[in-house]
Amino acid sequence: xxxxxHPAGPRHADVLxxxxxxxxxxxxxxxxxxxxxxxxxxxxxGSVSVGGIxxxxxxxxxxxPAYFVDETDFRARARAWRxxxxxxxxxxxxxxxxxxxxxxxxLDEEGLNxxxxxxxxxxxxxxxGMPAERxxxxxxxxxxxxxxxxxxxxxxxxxxxxxxxxxxxxxxxQSLGKRQRVQIRVTVGVEAHTHEFIATAHEDQKFGxxxxxxxxxxxxxxxxxxxxxxxxxxxxHIGSQIFxxxxxxxxxxxxxxxxxxxxxxxxxxxxxxxxxxxxxxxYTSDDDPREPHExxxxxxxxxxxxxxxxxxxxxxxxxxxxxxxxxxxxxTLYEVxxxxxxxxxxxxxxxxxxxSDNIRTALYDAEYSVALVSRTSDAEPMxxxxxGKHCESGDIVVKDAFLPSDLAPGDLIAVPATGxxxxxxxSNYNHALRPPVVAxxxxxxxxxxxxxxxxxxxxxxxx
Ligand SMILES: *Cc1c(COP(=O)(O)O)cnc(C)c1O
Numbered sequence: 001x002x003x004x005x006h007p008a009g010p011r012h013a014d015v016l017x018x019x020x021x022x023x024x025x026x027x028x029x030x031x032x033x034x035x036x037x038x039x040x041x042x043x044x045x046g047s048v049s050v051g052g053i054x055x056x057x058x059x060x061x062x063x064x065p066a067y068f069v070d071e072t073d074f075r076a077r078a079r080a081w082r083x084x085x086x087x088x089x090x091x092x093x094x095x096x097x098x099x100x101x102x103x104x105x106x107l108d109e110e111g112l113n114x115x116x117x118x119x120x121x122x123x124x125x126x127x128x129g130m131p132a133e134r135x136x137x138x139x140x141x142x143x144x145x146x147x148x149x150x151x152x153x154x155x156x157x158x159x160x161x162x163x164x165x166x167x168x169x170x171x172x173x174q175s176l177g178k179r180q181r182v183q184i185r186v187t188v189g190v191e192a193h194t195h196e197f198i199a200t201a202h203e204d205q206k207f208g209x210x211x212x213x214x215x216x217x218x219x220x221x222x223x224x225x226x227x228x229x230x231x232x233x234x235x236x237h238i239g240s241q242i243f244x245x246x247x248x249x250x251x252x253x254x255x256x257x258x259x260x261x262x263x264x265x266x267x268x269x270x271x272x273x274x275x276x277x278x279x280x281x282x283y284t285s286d287d288d289p290r291e292p293h294e295x296x297x298x299x300x301x302x303x304x305x306x307x308x309x310x311x312x313x314x315x316x317x318x319x320x321x322x323x324x325x326x327x328x329x330x331x332t333l334y335e336v337x338x339x340x341x342x343x344x345x346x347x348x349x350x351x352x353x354x355x356s357d358n359i360r361t362a363l364y365d366a367e368y369s370v371a372l373v374s375r376t377s378d379a380e381p382m383x384x385x386x387x388g389k390h391c392e393s394g395d396i397v398v399k400d401a402f403l404p405s406d407l408a409p410g411d412l413i414a415v416p417a418t419g420x421x422x423x424x425x426x427s428n429y430n431h432a433l434r435p436p437v438v439a440x441x442x443x444x445x446x447x448x449x450x451x452x453x454x455x456x457x458x459x460x461x462x463x
Pocket of ligand 1: 094096097115138237239240241276277278279320321322323324420
Protein backbone atom coordinates (compact mmCIF):
# COMPACT_ATOMS: atom_id res chain seq x y z
CA UNK A 1 0.00 0.00 0.00
CA UNK A 2 1.73 3.09 -1.20
CA UNK A 3 -0.73 5.78 -0.20
CA UNK A 4 0.90 8.50 1.83
CA UNK A 5 -1.09 9.90 4.70
CA HIS A 6 -2.44 13.21 3.53
CA PRO A 7 0.72 15.29 3.41
CA ALA A 8 0.16 18.92 2.71
CA GLY A 9 1.80 21.12 0.17
CA PRO A 10 2.59 21.10 -3.51
CA ARG A 11 5.09 18.82 -5.07
CA HIS A 12 7.74 19.97 -7.48
CA ALA A 13 9.99 17.91 -9.69
CA ASP A 14 10.12 15.10 -7.20
CA VAL A 15 11.98 11.94 -7.91
CA LEU A 16 10.10 8.90 -6.74
CA UNK A 17 11.81 6.38 -4.56
CA UNK A 18 12.37 3.03 -6.16
CA UNK A 19 9.29 0.80 -5.92
CA UNK A 20 6.88 3.63 -5.05
CA UNK A 21 4.43 2.50 -7.69
CA UNK A 22 2.99 -0.95 -7.92
CA UNK A 23 3.61 -3.16 -10.94
CA UNK A 24 1.29 -2.82 -13.93
CA UNK A 25 -1.90 -4.87 -13.89
CA UNK A 26 -1.69 -8.10 -15.84
CA UNK A 27 -4.02 -6.72 -18.50
CA UNK A 28 -4.36 -2.95 -18.84
CA UNK A 29 -7.61 -3.41 -20.75
CA UNK A 30 -9.41 -4.80 -17.70
CA UNK A 31 -11.35 -2.22 -15.68
CA UNK A 32 -11.26 -2.87 -11.94
CA UNK A 33 -14.89 -2.58 -10.72
CA UNK A 34 -13.56 -1.28 -7.41
CA UNK A 35 -12.50 2.03 -8.93
CA UNK A 36 -14.97 2.39 -11.80
CA UNK A 37 -18.64 3.35 -11.56
CA UNK A 38 -21.16 0.53 -11.61
CA UNK A 39 -22.30 0.66 -15.25
CA UNK A 40 -18.86 1.30 -16.76
CA UNK A 41 -17.88 -1.61 -18.97
CA UNK A 42 -15.70 -2.41 -21.94
CA UNK A 43 -17.85 -3.11 -24.98
CA UNK A 44 -17.34 -5.73 -27.68
CA UNK A 45 -15.72 -3.13 -29.93
CA GLY A 46 -13.05 -2.48 -27.29
CA SER A 47 -14.07 0.98 -26.19
CA VAL A 48 -15.61 1.75 -22.82
CA SER A 49 -19.20 2.73 -22.13
CA VAL A 50 -21.09 4.14 -19.17
CA GLY A 51 -24.86 3.88 -18.76
CA GLY A 52 -24.87 2.12 -22.12
CA ILE A 53 -23.20 4.97 -24.03
CA UNK A 54 -19.79 4.72 -25.62
CA UNK A 55 -17.16 7.22 -24.46
CA UNK A 56 -16.37 8.20 -28.05
CA UNK A 57 -20.02 9.19 -28.53
CA UNK A 58 -19.93 11.10 -25.24
CA UNK A 59 -16.71 12.89 -26.21
CA UNK A 60 -18.17 13.86 -29.55
CA UNK A 61 -21.37 15.19 -28.05
CA UNK A 62 -20.04 16.87 -24.88
CA UNK A 63 -16.36 17.45 -25.63
CA UNK A 64 -13.38 16.83 -23.36
CA PRO A 65 -12.41 17.25 -20.64
CA ALA A 66 -15.70 16.37 -19.02
CA TYR A 67 -16.96 14.61 -15.93
CA PHE A 68 -19.45 11.79 -16.48
CA VAL A 69 -21.61 10.74 -13.53
CA ASP A 70 -23.23 7.33 -13.48
CA GLU A 71 -26.65 8.26 -12.12
CA THR A 72 -27.60 4.62 -11.52
CA ASP A 73 -24.51 4.17 -9.37
CA PHE A 74 -25.07 7.44 -7.49
CA ARG A 75 -28.63 6.48 -6.61
CA ALA A 76 -27.58 2.96 -5.64
CA ARG A 77 -24.89 4.25 -3.29
CA ALA A 78 -27.19 6.84 -1.75
CA ARG A 79 -29.83 4.16 -1.23
CA ALA A 80 -27.28 1.74 0.24
CA TRP A 81 -26.30 4.33 2.87
CA ARG A 82 -29.93 5.12 3.59
CA UNK A 83 -30.88 1.45 3.92
CA UNK A 84 -27.82 0.57 6.00
CA UNK A 85 -28.58 3.25 8.58
CA UNK A 86 -32.33 2.53 8.67
CA UNK A 87 -34.96 4.51 10.50
CA UNK A 88 -33.03 5.18 13.68
CA UNK A 89 -30.35 7.21 11.97
CA UNK A 90 -29.99 9.97 9.42
CA UNK A 91 -27.68 10.22 6.44
CA UNK A 92 -26.61 13.71 5.44
CA UNK A 93 -24.81 13.88 2.09
CA UNK A 94 -21.91 16.34 2.38
CA UNK A 95 -22.70 18.75 -0.44
CA UNK A 96 -19.19 20.11 -0.63
CA UNK A 97 -18.04 16.87 -2.31
CA UNK A 98 -20.17 17.78 -5.33
CA UNK A 99 -23.43 19.68 -5.45
CA UNK A 100 -25.77 20.48 -8.30
CA UNK A 101 -29.51 20.74 -8.54
CA UNK A 102 -29.82 17.33 -10.20
CA UNK A 103 -27.83 15.78 -7.37
CA UNK A 104 -30.08 17.48 -4.81
CA UNK A 105 -33.13 15.94 -6.51
CA UNK A 106 -31.54 12.48 -6.53
CA LEU A 107 -30.77 12.79 -2.82
CA ASP A 108 -34.27 14.00 -2.06
CA GLU A 109 -35.80 11.12 -4.00
CA GLU A 110 -33.54 8.59 -2.29
CA GLY A 111 -34.45 9.92 1.17
CA LEU A 112 -31.13 11.48 2.17
CA ASN A 113 -30.57 14.74 3.99
CA UNK A 114 -28.01 17.34 2.99
CA UNK A 115 -25.09 19.19 4.57
CA UNK A 116 -24.24 22.63 3.23
CA UNK A 117 -21.45 24.93 4.35
CA UNK A 118 -22.09 28.18 2.49
CA UNK A 119 -24.87 30.44 1.33
CA UNK A 120 -24.21 29.26 -2.23
CA UNK A 121 -24.68 25.60 -1.33
CA UNK A 122 -27.82 26.47 0.66
CA UNK A 123 -29.27 28.37 -2.30
CA UNK A 124 -28.52 25.48 -4.65
CA UNK A 125 -30.19 23.00 -2.29
CA UNK A 126 -33.31 25.11 -1.79
CA UNK A 127 -33.64 25.95 -5.46
CA UNK A 128 -33.79 22.23 -6.26
CA GLY A 129 -36.54 21.71 -3.72
CA MET A 130 -34.70 20.09 -0.81
CA PRO A 131 -36.93 20.74 2.23
CA ALA A 132 -35.11 23.12 4.56
CA GLU A 133 -35.70 20.94 7.60
CA ARG A 134 -33.56 18.24 5.97
CA UNK A 135 -30.60 20.60 5.55
CA UNK A 136 -27.76 21.01 8.07
CA UNK A 137 -25.62 24.14 7.95
CA UNK A 138 -21.89 23.80 8.67
CA UNK A 139 -18.82 25.97 8.62
CA UNK A 140 -16.31 27.56 10.98
CA UNK A 141 -17.10 31.14 9.99
CA UNK A 142 -20.64 31.46 8.72
CA UNK A 143 -21.50 35.04 7.94
CA UNK A 144 -24.34 36.90 9.61
CA UNK A 145 -26.12 36.87 6.23
CA UNK A 146 -25.69 33.10 5.91
CA UNK A 147 -26.92 32.46 9.45
CA UNK A 148 -29.87 34.79 8.98
CA UNK A 149 -30.92 33.11 5.76
CA UNK A 150 -30.50 29.63 7.21
CA UNK A 151 -32.71 30.48 10.18
CA UNK A 152 -35.27 32.31 8.06
CA UNK A 153 -35.74 29.41 5.66
CA UNK A 154 -35.84 26.97 8.59
CA UNK A 155 -32.85 24.66 8.19
CA UNK A 156 -33.08 21.55 10.34
CA UNK A 157 -29.89 22.29 12.21
CA UNK A 158 -26.99 24.64 12.40
CA UNK A 159 -23.73 23.12 13.58
CA UNK A 160 -22.08 25.61 15.93
CA UNK A 161 -18.33 25.83 15.62
CA UNK A 162 -17.13 28.40 18.18
CA UNK A 163 -18.12 30.27 21.33
CA UNK A 164 -18.72 33.40 19.29
CA UNK A 165 -21.00 31.53 16.95
CA UNK A 166 -23.10 30.17 19.82
CA UNK A 167 -23.96 33.72 20.82
CA UNK A 168 -24.24 34.96 17.23
CA UNK A 169 -26.71 32.28 16.14
CA UNK A 170 -28.70 32.62 19.38
CA UNK A 171 -28.95 36.36 18.93
CA UNK A 172 -30.02 36.18 15.27
CA UNK A 173 -32.58 33.46 16.01
CA GLN A 174 -34.03 35.43 18.87
CA SER A 175 -34.26 38.62 16.86
CA LEU A 176 -36.18 36.64 14.22
CA GLY A 177 -38.48 35.30 16.91
CA LYS A 178 -37.23 31.75 16.38
CA ARG A 179 -35.64 28.94 18.31
CA GLN A 180 -32.99 27.28 16.11
CA ARG A 181 -32.11 23.61 16.44
CA VAL A 182 -28.33 23.34 16.79
CA GLN A 183 -25.54 20.88 17.38
CA ILE A 184 -22.15 21.78 18.79
CA ARG A 185 -19.15 20.59 16.83
CA VAL A 186 -16.47 19.27 19.13
CA THR A 187 -12.91 18.23 18.42
CA VAL A 188 -12.35 14.93 20.11
CA GLY A 189 -8.58 14.75 19.71
CA VAL A 190 -8.68 12.22 16.91
CA GLU A 191 -7.03 12.92 13.63
CA ALA A 192 -7.73 10.21 11.09
CA HIS A 193 -6.49 9.88 7.55
CA THR A 194 -6.60 6.73 5.56
CA HIS A 195 -5.00 3.88 7.51
CA GLU A 196 -3.75 5.75 10.51
CA PHE A 197 -5.32 7.76 13.22
CA ILE A 198 -3.81 9.66 16.08
CA ALA A 199 -5.63 10.08 19.38
CA THR A 200 -4.45 13.08 21.36
CA ALA A 201 -5.86 15.37 24.01
CA HIS A 202 -5.68 18.46 21.82
CA GLU A 203 -6.10 19.06 18.14
CA ASP A 204 -4.31 21.82 16.32
CA GLN A 205 -6.90 22.79 13.71
CA LYS A 206 -9.53 25.41 13.08
CA PHE A 207 -12.78 23.45 13.44
CA GLY A 208 -14.95 22.90 16.46
CA UNK A 209 -14.59 23.32 20.19
CA UNK A 210 -12.14 21.11 22.08
CA UNK A 211 -13.39 18.44 24.44
CA UNK A 212 -10.14 18.97 26.28
CA UNK A 213 -10.04 21.30 29.31
CA UNK A 214 -13.82 21.29 29.62
CA UNK A 215 -14.22 23.64 26.64
CA UNK A 216 -17.00 21.64 24.97
CA UNK A 217 -18.81 21.17 28.29
CA UNK A 218 -18.72 24.94 28.77
CA UNK A 219 -20.08 25.44 25.24
CA UNK A 220 -22.98 23.10 26.04
CA UNK A 221 -23.66 24.98 29.27
CA UNK A 222 -23.85 28.29 27.41
CA UNK A 223 -26.00 26.92 24.58
CA UNK A 224 -28.47 25.47 27.08
CA UNK A 225 -29.01 28.89 28.68
CA UNK A 226 -29.77 30.76 25.45
CA UNK A 227 -33.42 31.13 24.44
CA UNK A 228 -32.67 31.32 20.72
CA UNK A 229 -31.15 27.83 20.68
CA UNK A 230 -32.49 24.32 21.00
CA UNK A 231 -29.42 22.16 21.55
CA UNK A 232 -30.14 18.75 20.02
CA UNK A 233 -26.74 17.12 20.04
CA UNK A 234 -23.00 16.90 19.59
CA UNK A 235 -21.14 16.72 16.29
CA UNK A 236 -17.73 15.24 15.51
CA HIS A 237 -15.93 14.89 12.16
CA ILE A 238 -12.50 13.31 12.39
CA GLY A 239 -10.90 13.35 8.96
CA SER A 240 -11.09 12.17 5.38
CA GLN A 241 -10.50 9.10 3.22
CA ILE A 242 -10.55 6.88 6.34
CA PHE A 243 -10.58 3.08 6.13
CA UNK A 244 -9.98 2.23 9.75
CA UNK A 245 -12.98 2.36 12.14
CA UNK A 246 -10.75 2.69 15.22
CA UNK A 247 -10.70 6.49 14.96
CA UNK A 248 -14.52 6.59 14.98
CA UNK A 249 -14.50 4.35 18.00
CA UNK A 250 -12.33 6.74 20.00
CA UNK A 251 -14.41 9.70 18.79
CA UNK A 252 -17.71 8.04 19.73
CA UNK A 253 -16.40 7.11 23.16
CA UNK A 254 -15.30 10.68 23.83
CA UNK A 255 -18.56 12.19 22.55
CA UNK A 256 -20.64 9.81 24.67
CA UNK A 257 -18.65 10.72 27.75
CA UNK A 258 -19.54 14.36 27.08
CA UNK A 259 -23.22 13.37 26.84
CA UNK A 260 -22.92 11.65 30.21
CA UNK A 261 -21.27 14.72 31.69
CA UNK A 262 -24.08 16.92 30.33
CA UNK A 263 -26.68 14.61 31.87
CA UNK A 264 -24.90 14.68 35.23
CA UNK A 265 -24.47 18.46 35.26
CA UNK A 266 -27.72 19.65 33.67
CA UNK A 267 -30.10 16.72 33.90
CA UNK A 268 -30.44 16.80 30.10
CA UNK A 269 -29.91 13.83 27.78
CA UNK A 270 -29.06 15.28 24.39
CA UNK A 271 -30.95 13.21 21.80
CA UNK A 272 -28.51 13.16 18.86
CA UNK A 273 -24.90 12.59 17.93
CA UNK A 274 -23.38 13.15 14.51
CA UNK A 275 -20.21 11.24 13.71
CA UNK A 276 -19.41 13.14 10.52
CA UNK A 277 -18.11 11.75 7.25
CA UNK A 278 -14.70 10.85 5.93
CA UNK A 279 -15.20 7.25 4.84
CA UNK A 280 -12.67 6.19 2.24
CA UNK A 281 -13.19 5.04 -1.34
CA UNK A 282 -11.01 3.13 -3.81
CA TYR A 283 -8.93 5.47 -5.96
CA THR A 284 -6.65 2.62 -6.98
CA SER A 285 -6.92 -1.17 -6.84
CA ASP A 286 -4.89 -1.09 -3.62
CA ASP A 287 -7.72 0.53 -1.66
CA ASP A 288 -10.34 -1.62 0.11
CA PRO A 289 -13.23 0.52 1.33
CA ARG A 290 -15.96 -0.82 3.59
CA GLU A 291 -19.56 -1.22 2.57
CA PRO A 292 -22.17 1.12 4.12
CA HIS A 293 -23.83 -1.75 6.02
CA GLU A 294 -20.52 -2.68 7.68
CA UNK A 295 -19.95 0.94 8.65
CA UNK A 296 -23.50 1.33 9.98
CA UNK A 297 -23.17 -1.84 12.03
CA UNK A 298 -19.79 -0.86 13.44
CA UNK A 299 -20.85 2.68 14.37
CA UNK A 300 -24.17 1.49 15.83
CA UNK A 301 -22.41 -1.08 18.01
CA UNK A 302 -19.81 1.38 19.24
CA UNK A 303 -22.39 3.99 20.25
CA UNK A 304 -24.77 1.46 21.83
CA UNK A 305 -21.98 -0.11 23.87
CA UNK A 306 -20.64 3.23 25.10
CA UNK A 307 -24.13 4.47 26.01
CA UNK A 308 -24.94 1.29 27.91
CA UNK A 309 -21.73 1.67 29.87
CA UNK A 310 -22.65 5.28 30.68
CA UNK A 311 -26.32 4.36 31.38
CA UNK A 312 -27.52 6.77 28.70
CA UNK A 313 -30.37 6.31 26.27
CA UNK A 314 -28.82 5.62 22.87
CA UNK A 315 -29.00 8.88 20.91
CA UNK A 316 -30.11 9.11 17.30
CA UNK A 317 -27.01 8.82 15.11
CA UNK A 318 -26.31 10.78 11.97
CA UNK A 319 -23.47 10.46 9.50
CA UNK A 320 -22.28 12.69 6.68
CA UNK A 321 -20.70 10.78 3.81
CA UNK A 322 -19.71 12.90 0.80
CA UNK A 323 -16.89 11.19 -1.03
CA UNK A 324 -18.21 7.70 -0.25
CA UNK A 325 -21.41 8.44 -2.15
CA UNK A 326 -20.37 10.55 -5.11
CA UNK A 327 -16.64 9.81 -5.44
CA UNK A 328 -16.78 6.44 -7.18
CA UNK A 329 -19.71 7.38 -9.43
CA UNK A 330 -17.86 9.64 -11.87
CA UNK A 331 -14.82 9.66 -14.13
CA THR A 332 -13.09 12.45 -15.99
CA LEU A 333 -12.67 11.91 -19.72
CA TYR A 334 -9.65 13.52 -21.36
CA GLU A 335 -8.15 13.53 -24.83
CA VAL A 336 -4.44 12.87 -25.09
CA UNK A 337 -2.61 15.80 -26.66
CA UNK A 338 1.06 14.89 -26.45
CA UNK A 339 3.09 11.85 -25.41
CA UNK A 340 6.62 12.69 -24.31
CA UNK A 341 8.96 9.83 -23.35
CA UNK A 342 11.78 10.84 -20.97
CA UNK A 343 14.44 8.21 -21.40
CA UNK A 344 15.04 6.19 -18.23
CA UNK A 345 12.38 8.08 -16.28
CA UNK A 346 8.80 7.89 -17.50
CA UNK A 347 6.51 9.08 -20.24
CA UNK A 348 4.60 12.31 -19.77
CA UNK A 349 1.08 12.16 -21.18
CA UNK A 350 -0.49 15.61 -21.55
CA UNK A 351 -4.26 15.89 -21.49
CA UNK A 352 -6.63 18.74 -22.28
CA UNK A 353 -7.46 19.47 -18.60
CA UNK A 354 -5.35 19.22 -15.47
CA UNK A 355 -5.10 20.83 -12.04
CA SER A 356 -8.04 23.11 -12.89
CA ASP A 357 -10.38 20.09 -12.99
CA ASN A 358 -8.56 17.93 -10.43
CA ILE A 359 -6.49 19.76 -7.82
CA ARG A 360 -6.36 16.83 -5.42
CA THR A 361 -3.14 15.36 -6.76
CA ALA A 362 -1.28 18.65 -6.34
CA LEU A 363 -3.02 19.55 -3.09
CA TYR A 364 -3.03 16.25 -1.20
CA ASP A 365 -0.65 14.04 -3.13
CA ALA A 366 -3.77 12.04 -3.98
CA GLU A 367 -3.45 8.87 -6.03
CA TYR A 368 -5.59 8.06 -9.03
CA SER A 369 -5.88 5.37 -11.66
CA VAL A 370 -6.16 5.90 -15.40
CA ALA A 371 -7.14 3.80 -18.39
CA LEU A 372 -7.19 4.01 -22.16
CA VAL A 373 -10.91 3.95 -22.90
CA SER A 374 -11.37 4.64 -26.62
CA ARG A 375 -9.87 1.28 -27.64
CA THR A 376 -8.08 -1.75 -26.31
CA SER A 377 -4.38 -2.29 -26.77
CA ASP A 378 -2.03 -5.23 -26.42
CA ALA A 379 1.07 -3.05 -26.45
CA GLU A 380 3.53 -3.33 -23.55
CA PRO A 381 2.69 -1.21 -20.47
CA MET A 382 4.68 1.99 -20.05
CA UNK A 383 5.09 4.00 -16.84
CA UNK A 384 3.33 7.32 -17.31
CA UNK A 385 2.61 10.53 -15.50
CA UNK A 386 -0.62 12.11 -16.67
CA UNK A 387 -0.25 15.88 -16.64
CA GLY A 388 -2.45 18.80 -17.56
CA LYS A 389 -2.01 21.81 -19.80
CA HIS A 390 -1.38 24.42 -17.11
CA CYS A 391 1.74 26.54 -16.69
CA GLU A 392 2.90 24.77 -13.57
CA SER A 393 5.12 21.72 -13.20
CA GLY A 394 2.98 20.53 -10.27
CA ASP A 395 0.06 20.22 -12.70
CA ILE A 396 -0.22 16.45 -12.28
CA VAL A 397 -3.42 14.46 -12.60
CA VAL A 398 -2.09 10.95 -12.10
CA LYS A 399 1.36 10.72 -10.62
CA ASP A 400 2.27 7.16 -11.54
CA ALA A 401 0.31 4.75 -13.63
CA PHE A 402 0.70 2.40 -16.55
CA LEU A 403 -0.81 2.90 -19.98
CA PRO A 404 -0.19 0.96 -23.19
CA SER A 405 3.00 2.06 -24.95
CA ASP A 406 1.19 2.68 -28.24
CA LEU A 407 -0.77 5.54 -26.63
CA ALA A 408 -1.07 8.40 -29.12
CA PRO A 409 -2.53 11.87 -29.48
CA GLY A 410 -6.27 11.64 -30.01
CA ASP A 411 -6.74 8.64 -27.71
CA LEU A 412 -9.28 9.08 -24.94
CA ILE A 413 -8.18 8.28 -21.42
CA ALA A 414 -10.31 8.37 -18.30
CA VAL A 415 -9.51 8.89 -14.64
CA PRO A 416 -12.02 7.10 -12.38
CA ALA A 417 -13.28 8.09 -8.92
CA THR A 418 -13.33 11.82 -9.66
CA GLY A 419 -16.89 12.41 -8.44
CA UNK A 420 -15.86 14.05 -5.17
CA UNK A 421 -13.77 17.19 -4.67
CA UNK A 422 -12.88 17.58 -8.36
CA UNK A 423 -15.61 19.67 -10.02
CA UNK A 424 -16.39 21.20 -6.63
CA UNK A 425 -12.76 22.34 -6.28
CA UNK A 426 -12.28 23.21 -9.96
CA SER A 427 -10.70 26.55 -10.81
CA ASN A 428 -10.26 28.86 -13.74
CA TYR A 429 -6.46 28.82 -13.51
CA ASN A 430 -4.98 29.97 -16.82
CA HIS A 431 -8.54 31.00 -17.62
CA ALA A 432 -9.42 27.38 -18.16
CA LEU A 433 -13.10 26.79 -18.81
CA ARG A 434 -14.42 24.49 -16.12
CA PRO A 435 -15.66 21.21 -17.61
CA PRO A 436 -19.27 20.12 -17.69
CA VAL A 437 -20.81 17.41 -15.55
CA VAL A 438 -22.88 15.00 -17.61
CA ALA A 439 -25.23 12.48 -16.00
CA UNK A 440 -25.57 9.20 -17.82
CA UNK A 441 -28.31 6.68 -17.17
CA UNK A 442 -29.98 3.90 -19.20
CA UNK A 443 -28.68 5.02 -22.57
CA UNK A 444 -29.35 8.71 -22.00
CA UNK A 445 -26.86 11.45 -21.24
CA UNK A 446 -27.73 14.95 -20.10
CA UNK A 447 -25.69 17.91 -18.97
CA UNK A 448 -26.34 18.75 -15.32
CA UNK A 449 -23.65 21.45 -15.07
CA UNK A 450 -22.73 22.97 -18.40
CA UNK A 451 -19.22 23.73 -19.61
CA UNK A 452 -18.03 27.26 -18.93
CA UNK A 453 -17.62 29.46 -21.95
CA UNK A 454 -15.35 32.36 -22.75
CA UNK A 455 -18.44 34.56 -22.42
CA UNK A 456 -18.76 33.35 -18.81
CA UNK A 457 -15.19 34.48 -18.17
CA UNK A 458 -15.72 37.86 -19.75
CA UNK A 459 -19.02 38.39 -17.93
CA UNK A 460 -17.19 38.45 -14.60
CA UNK A 461 -14.44 40.68 -15.93
CA UNK A 462 -16.22 44.00 -15.99
CA UNK A 463 -13.37 45.86 -17.59
C1 LIG B 1 -16.08 17.30 4.49
C2 LIG B 1 -17.04 16.94 5.54
C3 LIG B 1 -17.80 15.78 5.41
C4 LIG B 1 -17.66 14.83 4.25
O1 LIG B 1 -16.42 14.25 4.16
P1 LIG B 1 -16.17 13.06 3.10
O2 LIG B 1 -14.74 12.75 3.26
O3 LIG B 1 -16.52 13.60 1.76
O4 LIG B 1 -17.08 11.95 3.51
C5 LIG B 1 -18.73 15.49 6.39
N1 LIG B 1 -18.91 16.32 7.46
C6 LIG B 1 -18.19 17.44 7.61
C7 LIG B 1 -18.44 18.30 8.78
C8 LIG B 1 -17.23 17.78 6.67
O5 LIG B 1 -16.52 18.90 6.83
